[in-house]
Amino acid sequence: MSTTEREPQPAPAATPGVPAARPLRAWQDAALERYFDPERDEPADFLVTATPGAGKTTFALALARRLLDTRRVDRVVVVAPTDHLRTQWAEAAHRAGIELDPTMTNAVGPVRADVKGYVTTYAQVAGHPMLHRARATAKRSLVVMDEIHHAGDGLSWGDAVFEAFADARRRLSLTGTPFRTKADERIPFVQYVDDDSPESEGGLRSAADFTYGYKEALADGVVRPVVFAAYTGVSRWRNSAGEVVAASLTDATTKAVESLAWKTALDPRGDWVPHVIAAMDERLDHLREHGMHDAAGLVLASDQEDARAYAKIVQRVTGEKPALILSDDPKASQRISDFAAGDQRFAVCVRMISEGVDVPRAACLAWMTSYRTPLFFAQAVGRVVRSRVPGESATVFLPAVRPLLTLAAEMETDRNHVIPPPPSVSSDEVDEGGLDLLPPPEREPGGPKEYEALEAQAEFAHVLHGGKALTGGALPQVSVDEQDYLGLPGLLSPEQTAALLSQRDAEIRRRTATPRAVEDVVEVAEPEQEDATWHTAALLRKEIHGLVGRVAAGRAMPHASVYSKLRAAVPGPPSASAPVDVLRRRRDHLLSMV
Numbered sequence: 001m002s003t004t005e006r007e008p009q010p011a012p013a014a015t016p017g018v019p020a021a022r023p024l025r026a027w028q029d030a031a032l033e034r035y036f037d038p039e040r041d042e043p044a045d046f047l048v049t050a051t052p053g054a055g056k057t058t059f060a061l062a063l064a065r066r067l068l069d070t071r072r073v074d075r076v077v078v079v080a081p082t083d084h085l086r087t088q089w090a091e092a093a094h095r096a097g098i099e100l101d102p103t104m105t106n107a108v109g110p111v112r113a114d115v116k117g118y119v120t121t122y123a124q125v126a127g128h129p130m131l132h133r134a135r136a137t138a139k140r141s142l143v144v145m146d147e148i149h150h151a152g153d154g155l156s157w158g159d160a161v162f163e164a165f166a167d168a169r170r171r172l173s174l175t176g177t178p179f180r181t182k183a184d185e186r187i188p189f190v191q192y193v194d195d196d197s198p199e200s201e202g203g204l205r206s207a208a209d210f211t212y213g214y215k216e217a218l219a220d221g222v223v224r225p226v227v228f229a230a231y232t233g234v235s236r237w238r239n240s241a242g243e244v245v246a247a248s249l250t251d252a253t254t255k256a257v258e259s260l261a262w263k264t265a266l267d268p269r270g271d272w273v274p275h276v277i278a279a280m281d282e283r284l285d286h287l288r289e290h291g292m293h294d295a296a297g298l299v300l301a302s303d304q305e306d307a308r309a310y311a312k313i314v315q316r317v318t319g320e321k322p323a324l325i326l327s328d329d330p331k332a333s334q335r336i337s338d339f340a341a342g343d344q345r346f347a348v349c350v351r352m353i354s355e356g357v358d359v360p361r362a363a364c365l366a367w368m369t370s371y372r373t374p375l376f377f378a379q380a381v382g383r384v385v386r387s388r389v390p391g392e393s394a395t396v397f398l399p400a401v402r403p404l405l406t407l408a409a410e411m412e413t414d415r416n417h418v419i420p421p422p423p424s425v426s427s428d429e430v431d432e433g434g435l436d437l438l439p440p441p442e443r444e445p446g447g448p449k450e451y452e453a454l455e456a457q458a459e460f461a462h463v464l465h466g467g468k469a470l471t472g473g474a475l476p477q478v479s480v481d482e483q484d485y486l487g488l489p490g491l492l493s494p495e496q497t498a499a500l501l502s503q504r505d506a507e508i509r510r511r512t513a514t515p516r517a518v519e520d521v522v523e524v525a526e527p528e529q530e531d532a533t534w535h536t537a538a539l540l541r542k543e544i545h546g547l548v549g550r551v552a553a554g555r556a557m558p559h560a561s562v563y564s565k566l567r568a569a570v571p572g573p574p575s576a577s578a579p580v581d582v583l584r585r586r587r588d589h590l591l592s593m594v
Contacts, residue, residue, distance in 0.1 A: 025222060028059040031210040035063060042072075045171050045189045047148070049208040051216075052176040052382020053223045057089065057358075060144050060172055061096040067142055068098065068116065073169055074139040076100060076117035077132070079125060079161070080146045084333035086119040088358060089146070090534055093119075101534040107576065111135055114579035115533060122150050126160040136168040148173035149375070151187045162188035175206075177378050214385075214411065223385040224363070224392050228408040228464035229279065230400035233272050235264035235456040244454065250400045250461060259370075260451060262401050266302065266368050267453040268309035273368060274317050274512040275458035276397050277310075280364050281318045282508070283395050284345055287363055292392055296339070297364035299348040300380055302371065304328070310368060311348040317512055322346035360386045367398035377407045400461040408464050460505040533580060540583035541575050547590035554594065566590065 024032070027050070035046055050056045060078075067073045076098060078089050086102035093100045101112060102119040106128040111118055118135070125132050136143055143165045145151065151158045165171060171189050186192060192204035217223040232250040237260055239245055245257075249265060252258035265272040280297050287295035299314065301307035304326050314322040323339045325332055325347055339347045340359045347359075365384045371377075384394040398404050548562045555562075567574075569589050572582040 024058070024062055025055060026220065027212045027216070027222070028055060028062060031059055031212075032063060032066070034210050036066075042170075043209070044169070045173070045191075046210075047173040047175070047190055047206065047208045048210045048212075049175050049177070049206070050210075050212040051214040051223060051385075052379055053386035054176075054212055054217050055222070056146075056174045056176065057092050058096075060146075060174060061093055061098060063172060064093075064098060064142055064144065065096055067170070072140070073142045075111070075136070075141040076144065077136050077141055077165075077168070078117070078119040078144045078146060080119060080121055081150045083121060084336055085146065086121060087333050087337070089119045094533075099533045101537070103534055103538050105576075106131055108574075110138075110573065110577050112537065112573075112577055112579050114581070117141070122157050122161065125164050126157050129160040129164040132164040133167065136165055140169040142170045142172060143168045145171065145173045145189070148175050148187060148190060149177070158186075158188055165189070175208075176382060177375050221390055222387055224387050224394045226381065226385060226394045226396060226411060228405075228411075229395055229397045230405060230408075230461040230464060231272070231276050231279070231397065231458050232400040232461040233265060233275075233456055233458040235261040235270075235272075236454040237261075237264045238452040238454060240451070252401075258401055262370060262399055263451075264453045265399055265456040265458070266306070266370065267456060268306060268313060270453065270456035271512060272399075272456040272458040273310060274313050275508055276366055276368070277314055278317050278508045278512050279460070279505075280366050280395070280397050281345070283364055283397075292361075292363060294343055294361045295363045296344065296359065296361050297346050297366065298359070298362050298383060299346060299366045300369050301348060301350050302369040304350055306368070307348050307350050314346045314348060318345065320345055322348050325349040358386070359383060360388050363392065363394050365394070365396045367396060367404065372403040372407070374407055374410075377404070378411075381411070405464065537578075537580050537583060540580065540587055544575060544583065544587050544590060547587065547594060551590060551593050 031048055036042060048056060048059065050059070064073075064076045068076070076093075078086075078093075078100060080086050080089055090100045090102035098117075099115040100117050100119050101115045104111070104118045104120065106124055109131070120132065135141075145161070145165075151161045166188075173189055186204070187206075191207045191209075193207045194204060214223060218225060232248055234246055234248050236244060236246045245260070247253075247257050247261040249258070249261050252261050264270065267273075277299065284295050284297055299307075299310050299322070301310050307324065307326060311322050311324045314320075321344075323335055323344050323346070325335045325339070327350060329335070336347075336359070340361070347362075362384045365381065367380070371380075381394075381396055384396065396408070398408065544566075548559055548566070551557070552559045552562045566586055566589060570582060570586045572578050572586075575583065575586070578586070
């Protein structure tokens, strides 16, 4: 411990109203022991690499709670990749007895007095690093950087993170995927060692202080085993010369042909997508009938246009309305929360749900996107592997193309993922990095199209389990009784599962060939929010704003004058920084003026 740091005091007695900490998993306990190892000084920086679904948030909050209780730190700052994860972190912290405000913007100065800290995003930190530096140094702070590899998404983000938090008392970095970078693109607060892998070309790889991989988590029952159901089929498209080209997903002769066959299969106008959705729907039926009563499926689309089209297909095939989660929807975060807590069977999304989003009941994933980086694949598949009770399993339905089959076969292999290039790079560089296989758009307005999808048929190819491909053709037929147990892991072997999916393929093709009319996809109703301090403050600020408008209109006064009189009558910080008790008194004062 640094000589400038105050000696830790005994932990205070349990605070009334603060929930007791739930038991930690063995790996979380081990990571805490590593952090507080008496044989070494407590670290200013600590990097934890834990497979998606293992419980990094729970570990981070357990560490924060201990540091707060022993008065080693006085404030907690969490930096997350997305706005939705800000809310998710705040809700998890509330359950752990730590009040964090996820609503603070860069326009607000001090942190409210009635919270222990706040949750922000990497983009917000990049927008005003000195503001976050002031907040993190005003009190002894623990800064938690969730999915720290996002600090490598662009040099400006990495520079901003360093500028903002270099002088914070302690920093905890979290990632679900080990990563490697070039020597001149180091991510702040991460220790590196030379990467001797063949593909590194002299680069560096991250050196975690504690690592917990998928294989270890699977052995401990922390994550579910994953079965990959691969679907092939013949795709037909017209090229720029007007020629009709046909190719199978599994038999494409070149990467270019494979990418076009893949793109055609994902076209919502063809039969491949409805076929695979119907297969996933049957899988959900079995899971729900045999123990996992709230099992849900995620459909991952490449863009918002496809997502909307896939949502209509889900409703046509299943007869049920899916949740449609789009990044430009201001209610996207709420929709994710609704879906996680509800009973809907399907959610259709783009990238909103690929990283960090916690939907424990999601047990199936339909990979209907052309994204193919190992990092994105691991994060997306991680959404369906979180284990709740022993015996649950996850199924990923995907196109039978070589890039995805390779990633699926290596699911249990510890690897260092390459940070994808920032969005500003050229399209050629993106394709080389493996982010997106889509061919370029039309060359000239009104000119001939480079590519036009015509049709695509789906056909079950095989089940990939433990790195082995299992087809159903050469296996014994599965009896009707055995079919009823597909949803129970262990009662049907992967070989029998492959046989069953193969047998049902023709039936699914008939089912999806006759669409039935359904109503349009509708939005999901919003449930009641948890009464966390930050949420109460947000509602009070909104109520105050409305009351100020009413008072201003009724008394013919400018809004600024009403706010000035309100501050004089109820002193305290501006509303954005005011604690809940001050906001309540201001609200009540305004009510007396209406």
